[in-house]
Every structure is written in C-alpha cells, then in structure tokens.
Amino acid sequence: MxxxxxxxxxxxxxxxxxxxxxxxxxxxxxxxxxxxxxxxxxxxxxxxxxxxxxxxxxxxxxxxxxxxxxxxxxxxxxxxxxxxxxxxxxxxxxxxxxxxxxxxxxxxxxxxxxxxxxxxxxxxxxxxxxxxxxxxxxxxxxxxxxxxxxxxxxxxxxxxxSSYHLISTIIPMFLLAFMSCYVFKLPVDAGEKLGYCLTVLLAFAVYLTLVSDNIPTTSTTISYLSVYLLLMLGMGVISVLLTIHIIDINFTSEEEEISGCMRKITKIISKLVCWKGCGTCCKGRNSSVSVINVKRINVHLGSKKVEGNMDDDVEDEDFSWQEIARILDIFMFRVYLFLVIMLSVAFIGFMSWGSLW
CATH class of the missing domain: 2.70.170.10 (Neurotransmitter-gated ion-channel ligand-binding domain)
Known part of the structure; x- marks a missing residue:
C-alpha cells in the first residue's frame, strides 16, 4: 500500500x-x-x-x-x-x-x-x-x-x-463458457467444427493470462476466478480432443465393422438423448408405430407371425458411423451445458457467500 x-x-x-x-x-x-x-x-x-x-x-x-x-x-x-x-x-x-x-x-x-x-x-x-x-x-x-x-x-x-472487471472479464468469461458448449451443435460436414473449438480455447487462454497478470503474485491464496477459468480451459481442451474423435468417427468407412463395445455404448447414449424416439420420453409414440408395422407384415406375409415389442426393436437397431457421431454430439452438448451451468452457479455462489462474510 x-x-x-x-x-x-x-x-x-x-x-x-x-x-x-x-x-x-x-x-x-x-x-x-x-x-x-x-x-x-x-x-x-x-x-x-x-x-x-x-x-x-x-x-x-x-x-x-x-x-x-x-x-x-x-x-x-x-x-x-x-x-x-x-x-x-x-x-x-x-x-x-x-x-x-x-x-x-x-x-x-x-x-x-x-x-x-x-x-x-x-x-x-x-x-x-x-x-x-x-x-x-x-x-x-x-x-x-x-x-x-x-x-x-x-x-x-x-x-x-469491481465494475471494470465485471464488464471486461466476468461477463465475457461467462459468454465464452457457453460458447464452448455449442461446438457440439455444429455439423461435422460444416468443416468449421475443429476451428471453432480451437478459437474458444484460445480465447480462454488469453483471459486466463489477463487475469493472472492483474492478480497480485504475492497472495497466499488462490482466486476462485482463476480456478473457474482453469476448469473452463480444461473443458475446452477436452472438447478439442472429443471433436477430433467425433470427426474421425463420422468419416470412418462404412466397410469397417462397428465393435460390440461401441454398439452397446451407442445404444445406451441413444436412449439418454432420445435418438429417433429411442428413449423412454417417446415410448408411447413408438409403441403405436410398432403395432402398425406388425399389421403391415401380417397383410403381406399372411402366415408369418411377428413377435416382439418396441424395446426389442430398439435393442436390435443398428447404427451407422455418421449416426454414432451425431449421437455423441448431442450427448456431449447436454453434458457440457450442464457442467457449464453448474460450475457458473457454483462460482457465483462462492463469490456471493464470500462477499457477505
């Protein structure tokens, strides 16, 4: 002082x-x-x-x-x-x-x-x-x-x-955090998916540098803001790696067989994201469609009896590489959006609680 x-x-x-x-x-x-x-x-x-x-x-x-x-x-x-x-x-x-x-x-x-x-x-x-x-x-x-x-x-x-820091650091940081989620909304065929997530990652790195320059280096404690930025930076790095894998899956040759482990994981995730009505949220609608299919088969095949239900159709459903990539995109978008909201709320809560005390 x-x-x-x-x-x-x-x-x-x-x-x-x-x-x-x-x-x-x-x-x-x-x-x-x-x-x-x-x-x-x-x-x-x-x-x-x-x-x-x-x-x-x-x-x-x-x-x-x-x-x-x-x-x-x-x-x-x-x-x-x-x-x-x-x-x-x-x-x-x-x-x-x-x-x-x-x-x-x-x-x-x-x-x-x-x-x-x-x-x-x-x-x-x-x-x-x-x-x-x-x-x-x-x-x-x-x-x-x-x-x-x-x-x-x-x-x-x-x-x-804090007015200056709120306008120049906090609000842009929140906006960047939500922008990192929407990399999974971009179609793989658009060609800008990887460039987008790298740009957001670079912006986080720049803001982390600015915050580190402004925070006194003689402090014996760690700022919540630095921890939040570091977590967002880590999520940005993971999003780049996930994007690379999703792009690789999307452009995999159809001649290459999908492994059993990949097939099981995809079926589980497809139910979570309601992919083409595969989740419980659309179960009633899919049941009626299943009945219609059975009737049509009975008309054309006559003596052939079709047994099974909607859940069996879901379990037997096959996926292409492009569909797997799209399912992963939808799932990761929801996961990232949930994590960003939770971390942002936790950050605001810690800051508010600390200011009161």
Missing part, C-alpha cells in the same frame, strides 16, 4: 516553556525551530518496504508553544507491505496497515499514545481502483532484543471497485 500522508506528533518539553517569564509570555505565543536543535523522538515505519530509516525532515519547522508543547508534522510517501487475500478477486476486500514504532527508546523512555482523532481523512482523495471502507488504530507493544518498544498501528480496509 502506497500512502501519501503525514504524522502529527506532539509532546511536552518543560525546558522550552517561558510561561514563568511575564516579559515574554504575553507577547510571544509560540516560536518555531527545526529538529537540528531540538529533541525529536526516534520513530520508524516498521512495515515499510523501501525505507527503514528514522522519520526525519530537517527543513520542516517545529512549533513550540508557551507551555513547552512541541508539535511536529513530518510527511512522506509511505510504502508498506500488506497480506493480500485474492480468494474473491475481483470482489475482494483488503486490509492494510501502517505500523509506527520507536527505535532506540524503549517503552519506559518514549511511550506512544493516540490522539482523540487518530486518523483524519479530511484530505483523503478517492482512488480509482479501491473504495475506502473503514479504518482503525491500536496501541501495542513490540518486543525486540528482549526489550519492549511502544507501537501504534493504523489499519485501513478497502474494497476493490
């Missing part, structure tokens, strides 16, 4: 008081000096990442009142470290702090205390990426070298502005 701020220190130095001298107390209310000739407490920003030196500004005037109270307000740009949690990125909240402690003087010699208003935000300017939520301050003791040092901690909580 980079903060442009200043500390306001105040302490009493009775050696500088002139209230006991009437000749001066009525005419001189305050005087100014610099730290080159006055005592200043040795203070450092303990969690600074670029400067661990003592806070100092030799050109800044120090105000001294009649009672000997000294007020000193050094300012600087403070870069402090934060523990980042990107689990809910880009709907995350981050809590960062500025830790001020004494250096050289132990707590018994210099004790830090908070003012009535420890954090003043009258000059605060809104940040384009982060929204200020709250702040707090705390007094504690730090142990170093078996000695106790006085410490002040100023804590700030910010929430990431």
């Amino acid at each position: 980079t903060t442009v701020a200043y500390f306001s220190f105040s302490w009493d130095d009775t050696r500088l008081s002139w209230t006991s001298k009437p000749a001066y107390s009525s005419d001189i209310e305050r005087i100014y000096s610099t730290e080159s000739v006055l005592f200043t407490p040795s203070l450092v920003v303990e969690n600074s990442i670029n400067d661990l030196g003592v806070i100092s500004d030799k050109t800044l005037p120090m105000r001294i009142d009649q009672s000997g109270q000294v007020t000193w307000s050094p300012g600087n740009i403070y870069e402090t470290s934060c523990d980042i949690d990107t689990t809910l990125y880009p709907f995350d909240k981050q809590t960062c702090s500025i830790t001020l402690t004494t250096r050289g003087y132990i707590k018994a010699e210099v004790e830090l205390k908070l003012a009535k208003m420890p954090i003043v935000l009258t000059a605060y300017q809104e940040n384009g990426e982060w929204e200020y939520i709250s702040s707090s301050s705390d007094v504690s003791v730090t142990a170093r070298d078996l000695l106790l040092y006085s410490t002040l901690t100023f804590t700030f909580t910010f929430q990431r502005r």
Whole structure:
C-alpha cells in the first residue's frame, strides 16, 4: 500500500516553556525551530518496504508553544507491505496497515499514545481502483532484543471497485463458457467444427493470462476466478480432443465393422438423448408405430407371425458411423451445458457467500 500522508506528533518539553517569564509570555505565543536543535523522538515505519530509516525532515519547522508543547508534522510517501487475500478477486476486500514504532527508546523512555482523532481523512482523495471502507488504530507493544518498544498501528480496509472487471472479464468469461458448449451443435460436414473449438480455447487462454497478470503474485491464496477459468480451459481442451474423435468417427468407412463395445455404448447414449424416439420420453409414440408395422407384415406375409415389442426393436437397431457421431454430439452438448451451468452457479455462489462474510 502506497500512502501519501503525514504524522502529527506532539509532546511536552518543560525546558522550552517561558510561561514563568511575564516579559515574554504575553507577547510571544509560540516560536518555531527545526529538529537540528531540538529533541525529536526516534520513530520508524516498521512495515515499510523501501525505507527503514528514522522519520526525519530537517527543513520542516517545529512549533513550540508557551507551555513547552512541541508539535511536529513530518510527511512522506509511505510504502508498506500488506497480506493480500485474492480468494474473491475481483470482489475482494483488503486490509492494510501502517505500523509506527520507536527505535532506540524503549517503552519506559518514549511511550506512544493516540490522539482523540487518530486518523483524519479530511484530505483523503478517492482512488480509482479501491473504495475506502473503514479504518482503525491500536496501541501495542513490540518486543525486540528482549526489550519492549511502544507501537501504534493504523489499519485501513478497502474494497476493490469491481465494475471494470465485471464488464471486461466476468461477463465475457461467462459468454465464452457457453460458447464452448455449442461446438457440439455444429455439423461435422460444416468443416468449421475443429476451428471453432480451437478459437474458444484460445480465447480462454488469453483471459486466463489477463487475469493472472492483474492478480497480485504475492497472495497466499488462490482466486476462485482463476480456478473457474482453469476448469473452463480444461473443458475446452477436452472438447478439442472429443471433436477430433467425433470427426474421425463420422468419416470412418462404412466397410469397417462397428465393435460390440461401441454398439452397446451407442445404444445406451441413444436412449439418454432420445435418438429417433429411442428413449423412454417417446415410448408411447413408438409403441403405436410398432403395432402398425406388425399389421403391415401380417397383410403381406399372411402366415408369418411377428413377435416382439418396441424395446426389442430398439435393442436390435443398428447404427451407422455418421449416426454414432451425431449421437455423441448431442450427448456431449447436454453434458457440457450442464457442467457449464453448474460450475457458473457454483462460482457465483462462492463469490456471493464470500462477499457477505
């Protein structure tokens, strides 16, 4: 966290008081000096990442009142470290702090205390990426070298502005996720099936790169968004492999015999997708058709009796390679659509639940 701020220190130095001298107390209310000739407490920003030196500004005037109270307000740009949690990125909240402690003087010699208003935000300017939520301050003791040092901690909580990420990342990502399902809707003969799924896969890879660049690499947690994108990328890779196999099945020569295992799997899947009325959802309609066929056979063959029912016709149904490819397309489209919806709902649920807590 980079903060442009200043500390306001105040302490009493009775050696500088002139209230006991009437000749001066009525005419001189305050005087100014610099730290080159006055005592200043040795203070450092303990969690600074670029400067661990003592806070100092030799050109800044120090105000001294009649009672000997000294007020000193050094300012600087403070870069402090934060523990980042990107689990809910880009709907995350981050809590960062500025830790001020004494250096050289132990707590018994210099004790830090908070003012009535420890954090003043009258000059605060809104940040384009982060929204200020709250702040707090705390007094504690730090142990170093078996000695106790006085410490002040100023804590700030910010929430990431997610509008930009919602428009540029989340919504396009959902649209791409549903586009990956429709590769199985393209006919194999169209010639664009493999090119389509490769294009969607490349788009997912690009978005995964963009998200990875924006997420802080110092985080100790994994973002739900990265996991979701990685799953979608994995499903895209699998869709490419499935598409290659479906194309290979579609253009297999009719002279090549269909294996028994392939035949059994195809019959099971054909019932699940109601292929040409092979599922239970169309059972009633197919039963009537079966009766009509029996009557026609009785008329033409006379003495030949036809036995069996619709289920036997289904079991004995044969498939061509092109029909197998089409059945697999329909089945994989439904499977992918179900998985995308479930993963998207789970992602939204995790993000909503985490934001509430």
